[in-house]
Amino acid sequence: QGEGLVAKDKNLLGKKTSSDPYVEVLCNRKRVGITATKQKTLNPVWNKIISFGIKAPSPFILKVYDEDMLSTPDLMGALTIPCPTTPGITSAWYDIPPDSAKNASGKLEVRIETKFITSQSLVRGNEFDLKGVDLVQLGLAWDMIQGKAVDLDVSGVAITSSGQVSMSDTVYHGNTVNRNRSITHSGDEREGDEVGDDEVINLNLPQIPSNVLAIYVVLTVATQGIKLSYVRSAIARVRDVRKGRAICSFRPSSHALSEDATAMFLLRIARDSNDPALWKVSPIEDTHAVARDFGSLIPHLKSYTQDLLPSIHVDPTERVAIMRKGGNVRLRDFSPGQTIPSPVRLGLAWDVTNGVNIDLDASAICLDSDLNLVDRIWFRQLKSLDNAIHHHGDEREGDAIGDDETIDLRLDQVSSKIQYIGFCINSYSGQELDDVSRASCHLFDPVNPQLDLCSYALTNASHVDGHTALVLGCLYRGGPSPGDWCLCIISEAAQGRTVDDNVDELQNYLRRSPPHAPEEEFEIVVEPEMPKRVPLVDEEIDLSAPMK
Secondary structure, three states: EEEEEEOOOOOOOOOEOOOOOEEEEOOOEEEEEEOOOOOOOOOOOOOOOOOOOOOOOOOEEEEEEOEEEEEEEOEEEEEEOOOOOOOOOEEEEOOOOHHOOOOOOOOEEOOOOOOOOOOOOOOOOEEEEEEOEEEEEEEOOOOOOOOOOEEEEEEEEEOOOOEEOHHHHHHEEOEEOOOOOOEEEEOOOOOOOOOOOOEEEEHHHHHHOOEEEEEEEEEOOOOOOOHHOOOOEEEEEEEEEOOEEEEEEOHHHHHHHHHHHHHHHHEEEEOOOOOOOOEEEEEEEEEEOOOOOOOHHHHHHHHHHHHHHOOOOOOOOOOOEEEEEOEEEHHHHOOHHHHOOOEEEEEEEEOOOOOOOOOOEEEEEEEOOOOOOOEEEEOOOOOOOOOOEEEEEOOOOOOOOOHHHHHHHHOOHHHOOOEEEEEEEEEEEOOOOEEEEEEEEOOOOOOOOEEEEEEEEEEOOHHOOOOOHHHHHEEEEEEOOOOOOOEEEEEEEOOOOOOOHHHHHHHHHHOOOOOOOOOOOOOOOOOOOOOOOOOOOOOOOOOOOOOO
């Protein structure tokens, strides 16, 4: 609350008698919270609770503003409060320095509750029982490098009891919720400018699907030219949410092998072989020299699972293309046995916000080598003229779990006239896509739907605001053999209620940026194993014990 604040607003007689104050709270030069505005008062009571975490003690800055609906808010004053260095609760009045703003006056009462979280010191080879722990959170935090943004990604990759990667239970920047919402991801943070954790994975252990055997937490550096060792501030912490304390933590840049690495296998959370209801966390801390996402690390993850599932099949060529805008891959490089499934299924999904129902439609556009229209597949024509492409029908709300619409493609039967197959999403009702919070597409074998060939998600959908269509991507023939198909991600906003309105957008894009087949991918042979078991320093750890 405040008392005796400076008046900024004039009454009818032109005298300053009141203000509309609110407070902005900053830490490490970043805003961590803001109060509501209290109208026409110099003695406001906000009673606002602002919670945040910091890596080390740092002073808090409170800035008081007078809200003005017609112009920039006026600064009424600012004060700095040192961060308490001991746990507990403090409450005090702080005078606003007169020189902190023009005519600054008054004081603020601030109540601060400080908690210090300590963690069990786990090392590579330890295995820690999560008995009594139901909600686990893994947080990744990092800072920009000399003011420049750096993009780190943390992913939780699920391996099933049948030895398959379950993409529907794997969470990362492109898939933030698993199939039953027991595993969630906070989304993509591309700069490292947040206070506290930049990316977070939450696990509700009792609710995780019973066929999920293990979850591997993988850290990758998405920014080209950057290695793990460059990001000195990076820290990953595993917490017991219910008891508000850390289980373990890692500093990837301090690892001896991070000097030339772009990825790290942080840890595994796996079911106990004797009691599937009990989970264990095991640090791994191995690194990879070139991987920029988990998609190329699937053979490694399956190799780590051999101690839990000795019969697991490890295919050194198995990968998933985790794609970004402008990405370009050859399908057979990501297909089992280098053979594209027939059919291969394209799944398209979108989420809407605030319960808004928008009638969105997914469609395919077929062009020849001169970019002339050959065919289009949409809700009014569910099969292509050559019967090689089959649309499974219209989903009108975007509220389905998983894919909203699917299209099957028998690429080996596509007419030889067709060189390009583009995919778009349209708002048939004409509503703008402002309420679409996420759009994604993935290619997979419908016979083995747990594993994708390629996956793309539009996680920052702001650029579709004001538009009614989205051109997502394009399949194209990209090799000496007519059956050698590639996929490029376009992800460009457009206008149009139906597929006919977006033919020209696809044609224009391909004229501007004709895709070129990527270089051949080479086989990767890996045989990593889980670290040899190392006993904990204290095998009996009471998570309910008071914090020190």
